[in-house]
Amino acid sequence: MTLEECFELGFIVKPHGLKGQMVTQLDVDDASTYDRLKTVYVALAASPNKLTAYSIERVNPQAGQRVLLKLRGIERIEEAEPLRGSKLWLPLAELPPLADHQFYFHDVIGFQVVDEKEGELGVVENFYEFPQQDVLAMRYQGQEVLLPVVDELVSHADMEAKKLFVNMPEGLLDIYMNPGAHKNPNAD
Numbered sequence: 001m002t003l004e005e006c007f008e009l010g011f012i013v014k015p016h017g018l019k020g021q022m023v024t025q026l027d028v029d030d031a032s033t034y035d036r037l038k039t040v041y042v043a044l045a046a047s048p049n050k051l052t053a054y055s056i057e058r059v060n061p062q063a064g065q066r067v068l069l070k071l072r073g074i075e076r077i078e079e080a081e082p083l084r085g086s087k088l089w090l091p092l093a094e095l096p097p098l099a100d101h102q103f104y105f106h107d108v109i110g111f112q113v114v115d116e117k118e119g120e121l122g123v124v125e126n127f128y129e130f131p132q133q134d135v136l137a138m139r140y141q142g143q144e145v146l147l148p149v150v151d152e153l154v155s156h157a158d159m160e161a162k163k164l165f166v167n168m169p170e171g172l173l174d175i176y177m178n179p180g181a182h183k184n185p186n187a188d
Contacts, residue, residue, distance in 0.1 A: 003051065006092060020077065043087045044083070107157070115168045133150065155167060
């Protein structure tokens with residue numbers, strides 16, 4: 001299994017107790033969706049490009065996105081401690097199905113961005129996950145333009161046409177194309 005065949009599920013925060021359980025943080029909307037996991041792939045912090053498969057003994061969802069995880073073969077805190085900070089991965093085939101017009105970020109990389117007023121703008125290059133919100137990065141006239149990923153701005157994706165439809169906020173492109181022209185007159 002390679003990283004390209006997987007998606008990042010989350011990471012191991014720290015050991016929990018003395019018998020090999022670990023606190024994990026999942027990067028998902030609903031951690032209980034994964035309470036029946038049988039296998040997870042771990043990328044150690046020391047070798048982040050190498051995946052090791054672990055069978056799962058137990059998954060106990062906690063508050064929010066936290067999950068207590070017990071991996072088969074990890075029986076003591078001394079065995080769990082080296083896994084601290086390691087990323088957890090699952091095969092892309094295990095992604096839960098989405099509702100119509102929803103998409104996974106990795107699915108729309110390379111899609112043409114189409115604004116309802118301006119038409120075709122550029123190509124989706126990346127997504128950045130910030131604590132406040134996720135943002136889409138696209139290339140527009142040689143500049144990277146960031147657009148918050150919220151329902152009001154990102155409408156839907158046409159998977160067959162490879163197009164992502166957006167409602168670009170008024171003036172956002174101008175800010176990127178003419179950065180000096182939009183200085184705050186109240187700034188020092």
